[in-house]
Amino acid sequence: MRIGIDFGTSYTAAAAVVEGAIEHISFHGDSQFRTVVFIPETPVDMSQFDESVYELEVANIVRSEKSSYRARLKEYEQRASQIRVTYRKQARDGDISDEAARRQTEVALSALNQPVLQSDEALKTAAVAAIRRQWVQDQITAGRERSITVDESAVFGEAAIEEFFAYEAGRLIQSPKSLLGYKLGEPQRIAIVRIVANVLRHVRQAASSQLGVEVTEATIGRPVTFRSSMGDAGSKQAIALLREAATQAGFDAVEFLAEPAAAAINYHAQSAAAHEVVVVDVGGGTTDIALGVIGGVANEPQIEATWGMGKGGTDVDLGLSLMAVMPKFGKDNCRLLAPVYVNAAMVSDLNRQLDFRKTRLDGVPEPFTSRLRTLQRNGVAIRLNQDVERLKIALSTETKAAVTLDYIEPDLRATADRSHLEQGYEAFQRSFSDLLRQVSQETAGRTPAVFLTGGMSRAPYIAEAVREHFPDSKLVHGDASLGVVGGLALHAAMQRSLVNRPSSELASTQ
Known part of the structure; x- marks a missing residue:
């Protein structure tokens, strides 16, 4: 059985085509889970010290x-x-x-x-x-390494964060996908591959249980451009690490499909007439665009070109956190410089998080010292990041919103308004606009429809930017959360069908 897996920066989902229909894999009743992993720490037996x-x-x-x-x-x-x-x-x-x-x-x-x-x-x-x-x-280190290989000990999604705060010992990792394209030392590489393998194993086991058959093959979505410090080499490394992790997770065969192309397949299946489309997939960590002909009698869309950048919704989270939340921790009100708060807010960057936890707080006045010390505890910044994300989502439709930060300090709240959000997404929006401008210039003289998908596509300012650069195009909103994984499932089914066809029939189609 071959399934489609959308291994995302923020959320992970999986689906398969069963009897001609897309069936989404359930994770404790939900069609996706937050890409967060908690690995409990094994207590040390001091009696073993000789x-x-x-x-x-x-x-x-x-x-x-x-x-x-x-x-x-x-x-x-x-x-x-x-x-x-x-x-x-x-x-x-x-x-x-x-x-x-x-x-x-x-x-x-x-x-x-x-x-x-x-x-x-x-x-x-x-x-x-x-x-x-x-x-x-x-x-402790040896226990961590051992536990990373044991799927039974890992907890995923929202439950991972809840478990961490109940257990108060272990490793909490958010968005391991964001680390795959960066330069890694060998110990980091081994650890990250094992963490990703845990996520993929979790998906494979859930799919096998739900579908009643051992799942050993998958089509995995990939961004056009991974978040990376090494350019194209970073994307190549990310694919190699994903493949290695999939093997550790028990997959015998995997292939990779660009996420906007996957979204195009899902849209293609719903389109009776062939037409030109620009697919804009704005996710948590990356933004991808594909141009192709979609719909009609062809088995799948014909993709002509792709574009991408290693920025997405997490960059808006960072901006909003710096504008509206980090002042509660002393930003602009104490001696600590802005990079300290950037490190605190970038929860998917393990090196920045380590630097933040090592930051000395000498000379920082109260109440900021106590708040920062709490934030320096492993995993607390991830919980804060969730609240920032909630602020971002609320401010997309409301003029003002607030979150309670009582896990930092009793009665502590962070309040933000639309101006905070606008300042928070300004840097991302500039990059997004530059990417759209490039696509519109390269498609000058054509009027393709624009298909919007990805978690960030719900934000009004994303659609506004698209309309600015494609004013004459029809704008179609896809399934923001599950559009990509649906396309991956359809592609996986096509590949499965192709593999299972008789060799004589295959020869006649070549």
């Missing part, structure tokens, strides 16, 4: 600490000697009195930290404690 194994390492640490003490003592004695010489000279030259020289020497010497050599027993105790702490961290 101090005797580290006797040589302890001895080396003690010896090193003694050597370090001698170096620190020598430096202290040199600085103390310089202080004494300086004030004696000032007294000798008549710049200050002998008494003043004595007092200032005492003050300066008191400011120096004179090294203290601990007993051998104290040094050994400290060394064992340091080794034990590192051992615990190693066990």
Whole structure:
């Protein structure tokens, strides 16, 4: 059985064609789930720590600490000697009195930290404690790596965030798709592939259970351009990692189809007459556009060209967060610079999140210090990001909206109005407008219909931008959430049908 999978930045969905109709895979009663994974952390069994194994390492640490003490003592004695010489000279030259020289020497010497050599027993105790702490961290890391391979321990979607706050220990990862196109060290690459494999395994098992047959093949949607720091190489890497993750998840065969092309297939199936269409798919992490002929007697749409950019709804979330929510954490009201708040808001970038959690808060006044410390806890920024997304959705139809942030601080609320949203989407809208302008220039003299799909296509300002660049085109709104996965399911069914046809029939069609 071959299914279609829309592995999205924000949400993931799957579907199959059963008896000629699209059947969406259910995930706890819903046709999609938020692309968030929580992996509980396995407690460390301290009884397994054997101090005797580290006797040589302890001895080396003690010896090193003694050597370090001698170096620190020598430096202290040199600085103390310089202080004494300086004030004696000032007294000798008549710049200050002998008494003043004595007092200032005492003050300066008191400011120096004179090294203290601990007993051998104290040094050994400290060394064992340091080794034990590192051992615990190693066990936690090993447990994390092991748990990433065990699908039964992972929790997905909204439940993942709820589970994290109940469990309060583990790894909470949002939008792993956004990481696939970036330069990765080997440990990061291994971890991300395993995380994505967990998501795809979750999909495969749900589909197998619902369809009553083992699902081992899939057509997986892909953006025209992945979010990346490496250009085209990033997109190639992302596909390779997705393929590796699919294999780990138990898929024997996978193929990839550009997401706007998938949306076009779904629209094609509903169109009796052939006509030219520009498909605009605005998702959470990417925006993709395809030009093709859709509808009529052809089996599938004829795609002529594609365009894309690595920006989407999450960029609007970032802008809105900086405008309306991060001021509650001191943005523009304390010494911390704007990049700190950008790191806090970019929850799909693990490196930025790590940098934010390491940010020192010295000199930050209350109540911002307490709020930021809470936000630095692993997973809290993801929950805040959900509230920002709710603000964004509400402000698409309302002039004012608010969210409660009582998990940060009792009675804390963030309120935003339409002006905050407009400022928040300004940067994304400029890039989106530039992309639309490119497409309209390359299709000059033609009047294709415009088919809008993707989660962000619901936003009024998206349709306004499309009308600006395609004023004479008919605008058609597709299924914002499930249009792409429906097309992927239809394509998967076509491929399945092609594979199952007799070789003589295949030969006659070639």
